[in-house]
Amino acid sequence: MRSVGLSVATWRKSSYSNQDGGACVEVRDDFAAVVPVRDSKDPRGPVLVFAVGRWSSFVDAVKGGGPRR
Secondary structure, eight states, rough: OOOOOTOOOOOOOTTTTTTTSSSSSEEOOOSSSEEEEEETTOOOEEEEEEHHHHHHHHHHHHHSSSOOO
């Protein structure tokens, strides 16, 4: 597995985030092959890293109301 350098990452908060610090995610979308994702309430916590295609499928499913069967 290849290491992804995130120490100086610029994160983008979900457009659904609010000022109350609700359940939000931050993503970094400037890598060619992967999308790092973290909890905006715990920026020093763990980071999940998804392949771009998998992340796109997830976002499309969320926008569409769930997986298509």
